Structures are given as C-alpha cells and as structure tokens.
Amino acid sequence: MTIEVLNVTKTFGNYRALDNVSLTVADGELVALLGPSGSGKTTLLRLIAGLEEPDPGEGTAIRFDGEDVASRGVGQRQVGFVFQHYALFRHMSVFENVAFGLRVRPRATRPSEAAIREKVSSLLKLVQLDGFAKRYPSQLSGGQRQRIALARALAIEPKVLLLDEPFGALDAKVRQGLREWLRRLHDEIHVTTLLVTHDQEEALEVADRVVVMNHAKIEQVGSPVDLFHHPASEFVMDFLGRVNVFRGRVEDGKAWVRDLPVEVPGLAGQSGATKLYVRPHELEIERRLNGHPAMQSTVQRIQLAGAIVKVGLVGPDGDDIQVDLSQERFATLDLRTGDTVYVSPKKARIFTPDYVI
Amino acid sequence: MTGLPTTHVVRGGRQNRLATKEPLWLKALFIGTTITFLTLFLVLPLASVFAEALKNGVGAYLKSFNNHAAYEAIKLTLITAAISLPLNVVFGLAASWAIAKFDFVGKSFLLTLIDLPFAVSPVISGLIFVLLFGAQGWLGWWLAEPYLSLPWYSFSEGAWEWTRIWQGSPIRIIFAVPGIVLATVFVTFPFVARELIPLMQEQGTDEEQAALSLGANGWQTFWRVTLPNVKWALLYGVVLSNARAMGEFGAVSVVSGHIRGKTNTIPLHVEILYNEYNYVAAFASASLLALLALATLAAKSALEWKLQREATLEPKTVEA
Numbered sequence: 001m002t003i004e005v006l007n008v009t010k011t012f013g014n015y016r017a018l019d020n021v022s023l024t025v026a027d028g029e030l031v032a033l034l035g036p037s038g039s040g041k042t043t044l045l046r047l048i049a050g051l052e053e054p055d056p057g058e059g060t061a062i063r064f065d066g067e068d069v070a071s072r073g074v075g076q077r078q079v080g081f082v083f084q085h086y087a088l089f090r091h092m093s094v095f096e097n098v099a100f101g102l103r104v105r106p107r108a109t110r111p112s113e114a115a116i117r118e119k120v121s122s123l124l125k126l127v128q129l130d131g132f133a134k135r136y137p138s139q140l141s142g143g144q145r146q147r148i149a150l151a152r153a154l155a156i157e158p159k160v161l162l163l164d165e166p167f168g169a170l171d172a173k174v175r176q177g178l179r180e181w182l183r184r185l186h187d188e189i190h191v192t193t194l195l196v197t198h199d200q201e202e203a204l205e206v207a208d209r210v211v212v213m214n215h216a217k218i219e220q221v222g223s224p225v226d227l228f229h230h231p232a233s234e235f236v237m238d239f240l241g242r243v244n245v246f247r248g249r250v251e252d253g254k255a256w257v258r259d260l261p262v263e264v265p266g267l268a269g270q271s272g273a274t275k276l277y278v279r280p281h282e283l284e285i286e287r288r289l290n291g292h293p294a295m296q297s298t299v300q301r302i303q304l305a306g307a308i309v310k311v312g313l314v315g316p317d318g319d320d321i322q323v324d325l326s327q328e329r330f331a332t333l334d335l336r337t338g339d340t341v342y343v344s345p346k347k348a349r350i351f352t353p354d355y356v357i
Numbered sequence: 358m359t360g361l362p363t364t365h366v367v368r369g370g371r372q373n374r375l376a377t378k379e380p381l382w383l384k385a386l387f388i389g390t391t392i393t394f395l396t397l398f399l400v401l402p403l404a405s406v407f408a409e410a411l412k413n414g415v416g417a418y419l420k421s422f423n424n425h426a427a428y429e430a431i432k433l434t435l436i437t438a439a440i441s442l443p444l445n446v447v448f449g450l451a452a453s454w455a456i457a458k459f460d461f462v463g464k465s466f467l468l469t470l471i472d473l474p475f476a477v478s479p480v481i482s483g484l485i486f487v488l489l490f491g492a493q494g495w496l497g498w499w500l501a502e503p504y505l506s507l508p509w510y511s512f513s514e515g516a517w518e519w520t521r522i523w524q525g526s527p528i529r530i531i532f533a534v535p536g537i538v539l540a541t542v543f544v545t546f547p548f549v550a551r552e553l554i555p556l557m558q559e560q561g562t563d564e565e566q567a568a569l570s571l572g573a574n575g576w577q578t579f580w581r582v583t584l585p586n587v588k589w590a591l592l593y594g595v596v597l598s599n600a601r602a603m604g605e606f607g608a609v610s611v612v613s614g615h616i617r618g619k620t621n622t623i624p625l626h627v628e629i630l631y632n633e634y635n636y637v638a639a640f641a642s643a644s645l646l647a648l649l650a651l652a653t654l655a656a657k658s659a660l661e662w663k664l665q666r667e668a669t670l671e672p673k674t675v676e677a
Contacts, residue, residue, distance in 0.1 A: 049570060050570075051566055051569075051570070073569075074566075074569050074570045075569050075570065075571075075572045075573065075574065076572075079570060080570075081566070081567065081570040083563050083566070083567060085563060087563035087564050087566065087567040088564075088567075089564055089567075089568075089581075089582055090564070090586065091585045091586060092585075100568065100571055100573070100581070101571035101572055101573075104568070104571065104572055104573040104574075104577045104581070105572060149567075152567075152571065153570075153571075155571075156571055156572055
C-alpha cells in the first residue's frame with residue numbers, strides 16, 4: 001500500500017512538532033525516519049497511524065492508496081504499530097497477546113477459535129518464538145518481547161507496519177541481530193514499513209530509503225548510498241557519521257584550507273569564506289611531505305580496537321582532526337602518539353559558502 | 358568486580374558489614390520500644406474488646422445480637438456498604454482513568470478535591486449534608502415538596518412562565534438511610550481513586566494505544582486491558598473503602614439522628630449500648646467491627662503481597 005503525507009503540520013501547544021511535511025512511501029517499501037530526538041519523526045509516525053491528528057489546514061491530507069484516512073481512527077486504519085517499549089499486555093500470555101487483534105473483532109468477522117490458534121502459531125513461528133505461547137511478557141527478554149509485539153501487530157494483517165524506535169531499548173548486540181532479522185522478514189512478507197530511529201547505522205543498514213528529519217522538517221530523502229555519499233546539507237552530512245569540519249575559503253572556484261588547495265567540484269565562479277566537510281576515511285596521512293601540499297599535525301590518540309584504526313590528530317590551528325585508517329595502512333605508517341604527520345583530504349564537500357564576496 | 362585485587366574486595370566487604378552492624382543494646386532498645394508501644398496501643402485494646410464481650414460467656418455474647426436493634430444495625434451497616442462500595446468503584450475508576458490517562462485543565466485541582474474527605478473532619482462531612490439536605494438546607498425546601506417545572510411560553514400573556522409538570526411526595530434524606538449512605542460515600546470515595554491513580558500513571562497509555570491500534574474499541578480496551586492491569590489495586594481500594602464504610606462514626610452520627618432500629622449503624626449502636634451501661638452487648642457489637650478490621654488487615658496483606666509480587670515480576674528480565 002502506498003502512503004502519502006501532504007503538507008502536514010502538527011503543533012502541541014506552542015511547540016511545532018511537524019512543519020508542513022510531505023512524504024510519499026511506495027508500496028512494499030521499507031522506509032526509515034531518521035533524526036535526532038525532537039525532530040518530529042515519531043510524531044509523523046503517530047500521525048500516519050492515527051494516534052495523533054494533524055492540525056487542520058488547507059491541502060493537509062494523509063492518504064493510504066490514494067484514499068484520505070482523516071476520518072478513520074487508529075482502529076480502522078489497519079496499521080500494525082510497534083511501540084518502543086513493546087506495550088505488550090502484561091497480564092496476558094504471549095498467545096493471548098498475539099491473538100488480541102483477532103479476538104476483539106466484531107462477531108461477524110471474528111475467526112473461529114481453531115483459526116485463531118493456527119494464525120497465532122504461524123506468527124510465532126515467523127518471529128521464531130514458537131514454544132513461547134504460554135509464557136508471560138515478564139518472562140521474556142527485551143528482544144523476544146519486541147518480536148512478540150511485532151507478531152501481535154502482524155496478526156491483524158496490517159497494510160502498513162509502523163515501528164517506533166523498535167530496537168531503541170535493547171543492547172547493541174541484540175539490536176544488530178534484530179535489525180538483520182527485520183530486513184529478512186520484510187523481504188519475506190513485503191508489507192509497506194516505516195521505521196523510526198535515531199540510529200543512523202540502523203537506518204542505513206535496514207531501509208530501502210531513508211528520510212532524514214530535523215527541526216520538524218524533512219532534510220533529505222534518499223537511498224542510504226545517496227545520503228551517505230551525496231548529503232544535501234551540513235546537517236545530513238553531520239548526522240550520518242563522523243565528519244571533520246575545516247574553515248577555509250573559496251577563491252575563483254577553488255577551495256583552500258589555509259595554504260592547502262582542495263579539490264571540490266562545482267565551485268565555478270564562487271568566492272568567499274566557507275566550511276569544508278571531510279569524512280575521517282577521506283583523509284590521507286603521510287609520514288613526510290612528498291611534494292603534495294599537506295597540513296602538519298600531531299598524533300594525539302590512537303584507537304586500535306575495531307576493524308579500522310581511529311587516529312586523533314591536532315591540526316595546525318589546534319583543531320581536532322579524526323582520521324580512519326585501515327589496519328594495514330596503520331601498520332605501514334607505524335604511528336605513535338606525539339608523532340608529527342602530514343594530512344591532506346582526498347575529497348571534501350562544501351554546502352553553502354558562509355558569504356559570497 | 359572481576360579484575361579487582363582480592364584484598365580490596367575483602368576490605369570493602371568488612372567496611373560494609375561494620376556500617377550495617379549496630380550494637381546489641383541499641384537493637385534491643387529499638388525492638389523493645391516498638392513491642393511495648395504495639396502492645397499498649399494495639400494489642401491490649403483489641404484483646405480487651407473480646408475479653409469484655411465474652412465476660413459473661415459465649416451465650417451472653419450471642420444473645421446481644423439477638424434483638425431487633427442489633428439486627429437492624431447490622432442490616433443497615435451492610436446496606437450502606439453495599440450501596441457505597443459500587444458507587445466508589447465506579448467513581449474511583451472514572452476519576453483515576455481521567456487523571457492518569459488524559460491531560461486536561463484543572464487536573465491537579467481534581468486531584469486535590471479527591472483528597473478533600475481525608476482532609477476534613479468526618480463531623481464536618483456529616484454537617485455538610487445536613488446543611489444541604491436538612492429541613493432548612495439549600496435543597497431541603499425542594500425535598501420537602503419535590504416538583505419539576507419547565508419554563509412555558511404562554512401566548513395570552515406574552516411572557517415566560519414556570520409551569521409545574523411533576524410533583525412528588527416529601528423525600529427524607531437527613532435522619533434517614535439516604536443521608537447515611539451519602540455521608541458514607543463522601544468519606545470513603547478517595548480510597549479507590551487513591552489506590553488506582555499512581556498505578557495507572559505508572560503504567561501509562563501504551564497498552565491502551567496498542568489495543569486501539571489492534572482494532573479494539575474503547576469498551577474492549579477498558580475491559581480487556583485497563584481493568585485487568587489494575588484489578589488487585591482496585592480490590593485493595595475496595596477492601597480499605599469497605600472497612601471505612603462499615604466503621605465510620607463521625608459523619609454518620611451527624612446525619613443519622615440515632616433512631617434505634619431505624620437509623621443506627623453498628624458504630625452508633627455500640628455507642629448507645631455503651632451509654633446505657635450495657636457493656637457486654639456494646640463490646641459484642643464492637644467485636645464485630647474488630648473482626649472486620651482483622652479481616653481487612655488480612656485481605657490487605659494478601660493483596661499487598663500479590664501486588665508486590667506482580668511489581669517485582671515485571672522488571673525481572675533475561676537478556677536474549
């Protein structure tokens with residue numbers, strides 16, 4: 001099912017949680033809403049679910065398959081909503097939790113007891129928790145609870161699955177596992193899914209498309225690759241991973257950090273002070289100057305644990321520079337803290353010059 | 358703690374033990390004081406009630422219930438509790454539901470208002486109803502000769518006129534059963550709400566929202582999700598409320614009028630018998646209230662245990 005959100009604004013008292021937001025989600029897509037807390041991502045999700053109502057306004061609409069759902073309450077929208085803190089019914093067994101959505105149906109459309117039994121056990125199998133039917137939520141781990149919450153949401157055969165920070169309350173290891181599992185599950189059942197998260201890694205790893213939100217607005221929508229390599233704004237660049245910011249200037253279409261020329265395409269005809277954004281893996285470290293212009297820096301800390309080596313440098317202006325190196329490259333360079341090295345960016349981005357002369 | 362040197366752990370342990378170890382005489386003093394106090398103020402009075410009631414043997418004890426006045430007092434007490442408890446359950450659920458699950462203007466004022474019966478003296482609570490429903494009270498004139506009227510437009514006069522559409526016989530509230538019930542409801546209504554509000558606030562609205570998103574209507578959500586989640590706390594509130602409803606003296610005394618065999622509840626009956634120097638009968642009736650108190654205590658402990666067990670069951674999680 002496609003979801004269209006058109007010009008939606010939502011205010012809570014004086015606080016504007018969403019400011020004229022529009023978004024389209026295609027049928028069967030897995031879309032992540034990514035942003036810092038307070039960016040409006042959960043509000044957008046709750047509006048789609050019908051747990052909140054948008055402010056009335058000209059041209060404001062939420063459509064499922066082209067049909068306006070404003071008049072439908074949360075119960076009539078056929079959405080599967082999964083809450084951050086699971087919201088399992090604590091006094092019901094796992095079986096009853098999953099069966100809830102079927103049992104509360106009006107008598108005419110309620111499945112038979114045997115059909116409910118069959119449906120629940122197939123869902124428990126789907127979330128790999130068959131054999132847990134008789135347990136109570138308090139007897140499950142966080143990851144198991146969240147999978148039950150998902151099974152419960154799927155029981156009503158939702159047209160849309162809405163997940164509100166589903167793995168937010170779990171520890172890193174469990175989160176990683178569930179993330180991969182969710183992706184496989186989605187490939188299997190192909191329900192249009194929206195996932196709210198503040199974890200950029202999670203969004204980039206799981207989603208077909210990522211919607212980056214900030215300050216009640218959508219900053220950028222795109223595939224994970226797109227967002228990571230072609231961020232549209234400083235915010236997106238900064239939010240999707242670590243980044244070094246250098247103060248520099250643009251002169252006649254060429255970028256400079258101090259006396260170091262940096263290759264940045266598309267600056268023709270521009271001049272002025274600017275900020276250059278460089279990811280840690282886009283910086284090169286050399287032991288000595290070899291003809292290329294470079295910044296002289298001092299190695300301050302080395303973080304060896306991990307697939308890459310994170311090196312912290314102090315630049316010529318006393319600013320912090322983060323560089324990621326492969327283990328091999330690090331071994332070749334044989335760096336120690338206190339060493340003097342020469343750094344040069346392989347690639348940099350400029351969003352808007354601070355001012356143009 | 359695995360990487361720490363052993364000596365450190367041992368030292369930490371010993372410090373800990375010293376910090377929590379009081380000298381023996383101090384322990385004895387505290388425990389002794391507590392036991393003396395409890396004996397003097399709780400155990401002895403309770404024992405004396407039963408001792409006094411059974412002074413002339415079981416026969417005399419049972420005989421003191423075998424008369425019209427005692428029978429009517431017990432009946433009235435049960436009726437009062439039977440009416441006020443359901444009212445308090447409904448009110449308590451409604452109030453705590455509203456306060457815990459919704460945001461509205463005047464919420465804290467409503468919370469304060471719920472505590473009002475705890476804050477005012479029971480005698481005042483009784484007087485309020487005398488002032489309202491007594492013969493000279495605000496509503497007394499209406500009750501003395503109740504009628505309903507509607508503003509009616511009469512064409513001939515061209516003016517609004519009040520036309521009486523119904524008139525009933527006089528209604529007695531003060532010095533009658535309705536007054537006793539009203540006063541009892543007033544003094545007992547905070548009990549259920551006070552038990553439910555903190556629990557409902559702690560539980561939040563996530564489960565209700567989940568139920569709604571799964572297609573449940575408001576009624577189903579209440580019966581299948583909200584109510585089962587608070588059932589023990591609700592029962593706890595009902596037990597406390599019941600104890601107070603049956604034992605209330607002050608407020609009921611003001612509105613009852615002490616008509617023997619008609620408007621006496623057990624506590625009022627006890628007072629009358631005592632003033633008539635009929636000690637055995639007075640204490641026999643009092644022993645009923647004492648038994649009720651003990652039963653309440655037992656039920657309360659059982660429910661507390663149950664509530665606590667459910668509370669500790671919740672955060673006990675096994676990580677996957």
